[in-house]
Amino acid sequence: MTTNKMIKSDCELASECTFFHTFNQRKSIAWQGFLNVYCKAGVSFLCERRKYQFETGCQPSANLMPTGRLVPPALAALP
């Protein structure tokens, strides 16, 4: 299993999404699972970042999670 493998996204905003680009190489199960659910598993329509960008034309800060909350310190500390 390659631990340095980047997760590819099915979300049409992934190429410009600062959250995705900032965190998609994190290796912990928490990060990999989180990114897989929102960015790859076809539920990107639930992403609050995506909704915000479509509504405003602007992208939120990189540390805003798809849930609409800021990345908590405990999650940020994980690889």
Ligand code: SF4
């Ligand atoms: S965080 Fe949201 S906007 Fe960014 S790639 Fe994932 S689903 Fe798309």
